[in-house]
Amino acid sequence: MHRRLLLKGIVALGAMAAWPRLLWASRPDAAFIADNAEDAIMAVFGQMPVASEQIKLKIPDIAENGAVVPVTVSTDLADVESISIVVVNNPTPFVASFDMGPRMVPIVSVRIKMGQSSQVLALVKAGGTLYSTSRDVKVTIGGCGG
């Protein structure tokens, strides 16, 4: 009986070890309801980012329609775990996070809403450290309320 329990334990441990890296924690709900960027970032990562020139954030300088702003984030950093996008002045700044497995090329494009002109952050977690780059985007017509 004891042996069987032990066996079960070993099987369970094995299953946990085989669980792919980061695939995946659950959705960081606290980040999505946080009303400021710092709280949101801390809720997901538990650390604030360091600036990196190895992240490329492609986004228009002037977004005529805040409801649809195309964003592309790519990076040369190695061991990328996730790419996230934060719009500092949005009512809830944390927009999206993409947890990348080892099979992913570290580039992602998505279209986002911006309520007003804002600094936009691209965050990349790589090798356990959080990096970021930012751009200021001017919004002509906001895309949150209406």
Add this chain to the structure above:
Amino acid sequence: MGKPIKIRAKIKGDFAEIKALMPHDMESGLRMNPATNQPYPAHYITDFVAELNGEVVMTAYWGQAVSKNPYVSFSIKGAVAGDTVTLRWNDNKGDSSEKEVVLK
């Protein structure tokens, strides 16, 4: 059941580029309905998952600020013709949609 995902997948050298369009309201919960003076209830995709041959390669978590009818593109290394890419989303109201394509 949510509306079907539209996928375009193309092998480009040693990776496959996936472009997906998901018809969805992505209602933020902030937009006012002028008729009732109440906000439209929030309705948005919360999770988006990509699989290659049944193995999860990317999990995305989204909030209200992803645009209506989300478009996303990304690339998977080492994917070859015959591989299956599956995309799936879940939203905050329990709706979901799933679509798979075979790379060629």
